[in-house]
Amino acid sequence: MPKQIDLAKYKTIVLDCDGVVLNSNQTKVDAYYNTAKRTGGTDAQAQAFVDYHIKxxxxxxxxxxxxxxxxILKQPFTDALFQKLMDTFTVILDETLMQCEVAPALNALKQKTAQAKWMLMSGGDQEELRKIFPRRGLDHLFELGIYGGPTKKNEHLARMIADGTIQFPALFIGDSRFDHQASTGAGLDFVFLSxxxxxxxxxxxxxxxxVTVAAHMHALVG
Known part of the structure; x- marks a missing residue:
């Protein structure tokens, strides 16, 4: 059981996307692997790409x-190759993100934290997320908006604390080392979903x- 978390005290709740709102971590792993393969990479290069992504x-x-x-490819960086890889990844991911599971307790958590405003904060591409979440009928849950790359989470957090978008006390729900470091470094409480x-x-x-750990959102809702 996680430590008792008083969800009622929070004014802002920030949720990661992959592995928290969507069961999409394996989807992302597959997308990195298939992007490498589809653009001419070897199995070993594709696996090295995946390993770096997970790290x-x-x-x-x-x-x-x-x-x-x-x-990994040991090639000179060019805008053309970079864009080719980005575009290939986007095509692969768009299809799979439309299919992966949504956290079953997401709406229950929203009801339980009715006093708080929500924000989605992902390492995924911001423009892509802002297209997919409306198509999945999830965008309305995040009154404070949907944020992602190429801006890093700690940079988003710093800006939105400074401009008053994030009100304290605030909670970040994530599933990675960087989620923990970025959120606690900015003064938010943190729960790790495992x-x-x-x-x-x-x-x-x-x-x-x-770190406070909960197996899944059901454990937070109680």
Whole structure:
């Protein structure tokens, strides 16, 4: 059981997308692998791309694709190759994000936190998320908006705390090391959802840093 969390005290709740709102972590892994393969990469290069993606967690894909070109393919960076990889990834992901599971307790959590305003904050591409969430009928849950890459989460958080969009006390619900570091670094409380995470060694990380863990949203709703 997670530590008791008083959801009623929060004015703002920030939710990660992959592994929290959507069961899409494996979807993203497959998209990185298939992007490499579809653009001529070997199996080994595709797997190295996946490994780097998992290692970095919720970092915008622009940085991962740049790394893939220069460090895995060992090619000079060009805008044309970068765009080809970005476009291929987008096509693959658009189809799969429309199909993956939504957290079953999402609406129950929204009802339980009626006093708070919600915001989605993802490492995924912001423009893409702002197209997909309305198509999935989920955009209305996030009164404060939907935010993603290429801007990093800590940068979004800093800006929206400064302009008053994020009101405290605030809670971030995530499933990666970067979610924890970005949110607590900005002064938000944090809960780690474990059931859908693809973070290697999350148990030891959460124990070491005394992170509150819940298996899934049902555990938060009670």
């Amino acid at each position: 970095l967690g919720s970092i915008p894909r622009n940085d991962k694709i740049r790394y893939y070109i220069t460090e 059931d859908w995470t693809d973070m290697p060694g999350w148990q030891s990380y959460c124990a070491e840093h005394d």
